[in-house]
Amino acid sequence: MASRFLIYGLIDPRDGQLRYVGKSLTGMRRPIVHAEPARLRKDRTYKANWIRSLQAVGLDYEVEVLEECDTVDALNEAERFFIGYFRMVGARLTNLTVGGEGRSGPMSTEHRMNLSKALKGPEVWNKGLPSPTKGVARTEKDRKRISRAKGGHSVVVEGVEYSSCRAAARALGLNAGNLWKTLEAA
Numbered sequence: 158m159a160s161r162f163l164i165y166g167l168i169d170p171r172d173g174q175l176r177y178v179g180k181s182l183t184g185m186r187r188p189i190v191h192a193e194p195a196r197l198r199k200d201r202t203y204k205a206n207w208i209r210s211l212q213a214v215g216l217d218y219e220v221e222v223l224e225e226c227d228t229v230d231a232l233n234e235a236e237r238f239f240i241g242y243f244r245m246v247g248a249r250l251t252n253l254t255v256g257g258e259g260r261s262g263p264m265s266t267e268h269r270m271n272l273s274k275a276l277k278g279p280e281v282w283n284k285g286l287p288s289p290t291k292g293v294a295r296t297e298k299d300r301k302r303i304s305r306a307k308g309g310h311s312v313v314v315e316g317v318e319y320s321s322c323r324a325a326a327r328a329l330g331l332n333a334g335n336l337w338k339t340l341e342a343a
Contacts (some may be wrong), residue, residue, distance in 0.1 A: 164235045165173045167204075168193065169211070169218040177204050177251045178223070188220040188244075201332055204251035211254075211305055245336040 161184045167177040181187035190196060197205050211218060214281035223239055226232040236256035244252055302342070312319050314336075319325035 162229065162232045163187075163222055164226065164232065164239055165222040166221045166223050166239070167208075168221055169207075170216050170219055171211075175221075175248050175250070176207055177219070178236060178239045178243060178256065180231070180232050180256070182232070192217060198330070202251070202253060204253075205334075207251050325326070 161182070161223065163181045163184060165181060165185075165188045166175045167178050167179070167188065168174065179187065180192075181204050185225055191204065192208055197209055197212075224235050226235055233256070239256075240250065240252050240256040268333075292329050314324055314325050314329065317325075319328060322336055325331075326336045329336075
């Protein structure tokens with residue numbers, strides 16, 4: 158019986174190159190969910206941008222099983238190995254980390270509470286004390302960018318007026334940072 162723990166690769170059909178190494182505790186389900194529209198709308202990572210670029214020309218990545226593992230520890234080790242190996246041989250991987258991290262099963266109540274606390278930020282920020290960036294000198298360019306991002310200025314993109322860059326990016330399905338850079342250059 159085959160193991161359900163997999164190390165898989167996502168391959169670009171345009172050139173046959175490996176672009177992502179991942180691990181799965183659920184067999185072939187995990188490699189498939191990367192292309193789900195709901196996930197891609199929220200995800201602004203290098204991998205998601207690559208997948209969207211394939212979908213824009215009517216293509217989908219290919220999945221190749223690189224290794225099957227019997228334990229979670231072996232799975233994490235194999236993921237680190239394959240990411241390191243393929244980077245060493247020059248593959249343009251979209252992986253953001255060296256691998257081997259991330260959840261490997263359900264989160265405990267303690268883990269969920271710690272994660273919640275970490276996402277809320279340091280306690281001092283939540284007590285109405287000054288922001289850690291207060292008083293930081295900003296260039297005129299930075300002030301304009303921040304003002305645009307917060308909705309301080311309306312923007313016109315292709316003849317349509319939006320309340321902010323962020324609103325325009327959401328409506329157009331674009332990355333807000335790239336849109337800001339484009340508008341700044343114009």
